[in-house]
Amino acid sequence: MTRVLVVEDDPQVGDFIEKSLQRQGYDVPARAATGDQALALAREHLPDLVLMDIGLKGPVDGIAAAEQVRDQLGMPVVFLTAYTDEVYIRRARATDAYGYLIKPFHPQELRTVIEFALYKHAITRRLVERERFVSTALRSIADAVIALDMDGRVTLMNAVAEALAGVAEADALGRPVREVYRALDPDTRAPAPVPGPARLADLPEPALRLLVSASGVEIPVEESVSPMVDDAGRAWGAVLVFRDVTERRALERRLGISERLASLGTLAAGFAHEINNPLAYVVTNLDYLQKALDGVEAAVGAGTAFAEIHAALHEAQEGAARVGRIVADVKGLSRPQGENRVWLDVHQVLEAAVKITRHLWPSRATIVRELEPVAPVQANEARLGQLFVQLLLNAAQAIPGPGEAPRIRVATRPAADGRILVEVEDNGPGIAPEVLGRVFDPFFTTRPVGSGPGLGLSICHRIVTDLGGTISLDSAPGRGTRVRVELPASAPPDPGAPA
Ligand SMILES: Nc1ncnc2c1ncn2[C@@H]1O[C@H](COP(=O)(O)OP(=O)(O)OP(=O)(O)O)[C@@H](O)[C@H]1O
Ligand SMILES: [Mg+2]
Numbered sequence: 001m002t003r004v005l006v007v008e009d010d011p012q013v014g015d016f017i018e019k020s021l022q023r024q025g026y027d028v029p030a031r032a033a034t035g036d037q038a039l040a041l042a043r044e045h046l047p048d049l050v051l052m053d054i055g056l057k058g059p060v061d062g063i064a065a066a067e068q069v070r071d072q073l074g075m076p077v078v079f080l081t082a083y084t085d086e087v088y089i090r091r092a093r094a095t096d097a098y099g100y101l102i103k104p105f106h107p108q109e110l111r112t113v114i115e116f117a118l119y120k121h122a123i124t125r126r127l128v129e130r131e132r133f134v135s136t137a138l139r140s141i142a143d144a145v146i147a148l149d150m151d152g153r154v155t156l157m158n159a160v161a162e163a164l165a166g167v168a169e170a171d172a173l174g175r176p177v178r179e180v181y182r183a184l185d186p187d188t189r190a191p192a193p194v195p196g197p198a199r200l201a202d203l204p205e206p207a208l209r210l211l212v213s214a215s216g217v218e219i220p221v222e223e224s225v226s227p228m229v230d231d232a233g234r235a236w237g238a239v240l241v242f243r244d245v246t247e248r249r250a251l252e253r254r255l256g257i258s259e260r261l262a263s264l265g266t267l268a269a270g271f272a273h274e275i276n277n278p279l280a281y282v283v284t285n286l287d288y289l290q291k292a293l294d295g296v297e298a299a300v301g302a303g304t305a306f307a308e309i310h311a312a313l314h315e316a317q318e319g320a321a322r323v324g325r326i327v328a329d330v331k332g333l334s335r336p337q338g339e340n341r342v343w344l345d346v347h348q349v350l351e352a353a354v355k356i357t358r359h360l361w362p363s364r365a366t367i368v369r370e371l372e373p374v375a376p377v378q379a380n381e382a383r384l385g386q387l388f389v390q391l392l393l394n395a396a397q398a399i400p401g402p403g404e405a406p407r408i409r410v411a412t413r414p415a416a417d418g419r420i421l422v423e424v425e426d427n428g429p430g431i432a433p434e435v436l437g438r439v440f441d442p443f444f445t446t447r448p449v450g451s452g453p454g455l456g457l458s459i460c461h462r463i464v465t466d467l468g469g470t471i472s473l474d475s476a477p478g479r480g481t482r483v484r485v486e487l488p489a490s491a492p493p494d495p496g497a498p499a
Pocket of ligand 1: 390394395398426428429430431435439440444445446447451452453454455456457458481
C-alpha cells in the first residue's frame with residue numbers, strides 16, 4: 001500500500017486530506033504540522049511520498065522542508081497550496097516538486113497528482129541510477145576517456161585521461177578538446193583532426209596518434225571516437241577513447257627484430273659455411289706465398305721489388321683475416337646446433353669479459369661494479385661471454401664529451417619472478433631516437449667504414465633470445481646508454497636428484 005505523509009498545519013484540512021487519502025486506498029502513517037516535524041516523521045516512517053502544505057507556520061516553511069526531504073531522504077513531494085502566487089510557485093519549482101494541488105481540490109485530483117508524482121519519481125530515479133552507472137563505468141575503465149558535447153568541449157574526463165594528457169578534469173571541463181588532448185599525426189606531426197560527433201555511417205577507424213601531454217611528453221596512443229546518439233539517430237556528443245600503446249609498439253618492434261634475425265640466422269649459417277672453405281685456401285695459399293717469397297728473397301738477395309711484393313702480401317693477409325672475423329661474427333647470428341650449456345656464475349663470466357676487453361678501453365676509463373648476488377644461469381659459456389664482450393666493447397667505444405672521463409657501469413640484480421637482470425651502462429654520447437630503432441639490425445653501424453661490421457648488437461639479441469631472455473636499450477643523446485639484459489629464471493640442478 002502506498003504510504004503518504006501529510007504535512008498540514010490546519011487540523012480540519014488535515015483531517016479532510018487524511019480521510020480522502022484513506023478512502024482512495026492510501027496509508028497515512030503520520031501527520032505533521034510543522035516543517036521540523038515533517039522532516040523527523042519522514043525520517044521515522046520513510047513514506048513513499050510527502051504531501052506538503054506550502055504555507056506552514058514556524059521557522060521552516062513548506063518549501064524549505066520539501067528541500068530537506070528531497071536532499072536528505074530523496075522522497076517525492078507534492079505541494080498543497082492556497083496561493084497561486086508566482087513567487088511561491090517559482091520557489092517551489094526549484095525544489096523539483098513532483099506536483100501541485102491548489103486548495104480547494106477534488107479528492108479525485110488528489111489521486112491523479114499522487115500517482116503521477118510517484119511515476120515521475122520512479123523514472124527519475126532510474127535515470128539517475130543509469131547516469132551514475134554510466135559515469136562510474138567511464139571513470140573506472142582502464143582506457144582514457146574524454147566525453148565531448150556537440151561543440152567539441154569536454155564534459156567528462158576519467159583518471160586515465162587526466163594522467164596521460166597531464167590535465168586535471170576540473171581544469172578541462174568546458175574547454176575545447178584540442179586544448180586538453182593535443183594529438184599529432186605520427187607521420188606528418190600535423191595536428192590530428194578534431195574528433196567530432198561523426199555520423200554513425202562514417203565512424204572513423206581507430207587511429208594512431210602522438211599525444212603531447214601538458215608537460216611536453218609525447219606518447220603514442222590509439223584513438224577512437226564514438227558518437228552519442230539519441231533515439232532518432234541524432235548525435236548529441238561524442239566519446240573519445242584512447243590508450244597508451246608504447247608497450248605494445250615496443251613489443252611489436254621486438255617481435256619484428258626477432259623474426260628478421262631468425263630468418264637472417266638461417267642465411268648466416270649457410271653464408272658463413274660457404275665463405276669459410278674458399279677463405280681457408282686463400283689464407284693457406286697466402287701463407288705459402290709468404291714463405292716462398294722469403295725463400296726466393298734469401299736466394300737472390302733483398303731488393304725494392306721484394307719490399308713491394310711483401311707489402312701487397314701483407315695487405316692481402318690482413319684483408320683475409322678481416323673477412324675471417326666477419327664470417328665468425330655472422331656465424332654468431334645463427335643458432336648453434338647442440339651447443340653445450342652448463343650452469344654459469346654470471347659474475348664470473350662478466351669479469352672474464354671485462355678482462356678480455358680492458359685493453360681496448362680508453363685509458364682514463366673507470367669501471368663501476370654494482371653486483372648483487374644472482375642465481376646461476378644455464379648457458380653456453382662462450383656465447384654468454386660474447387654477449388658481455390659485445391656490450392662492453394660498445395660501451396668502451398662510447399666516448400663522453402670533453403671534460404668527462406669515460407665510465408662504464410656493470411650491474412646485476414635479481415628481477416621479478418626469479419629472473420636475472422644484467423646492465424651495462426656508459427656515460428657516452430647516447431643514441432639518437434632515429435638510430436635507436438635500428439641498432440639491432442645486422443650490419444647497421446654508425447662507426448667509420450672498416451671499424452666494425454655492425455653485428456655486435458644483433459649477435460647479442462640472438463644470444464639473449466636463444467636463452468629466452470630480453471634485451472633493451474635505454475638511451476638518449478647526451479644521457480649515455482644503458483643496456484638491460486633480462487635472463488629467465490632457471491633453478492640450478494638439484495645435486496641430490498637422480499640423473
Ligand atoms: N653504448 C653505445 N653508445 C652509443 N651508441 C651505441 C652503443 N651501443 C651501440 N650503439 C650504436 O648502435 C650501433 C650498432 O651497434 P652494434 O654493436 O650492433 O654494431 P657496431 O658496434 O657498430 O659494430 P660491431 O659491434 O659489429 O663492431 C653502433 O654503430 C652505434 O651507433
Ligand atoms: Mg658493437
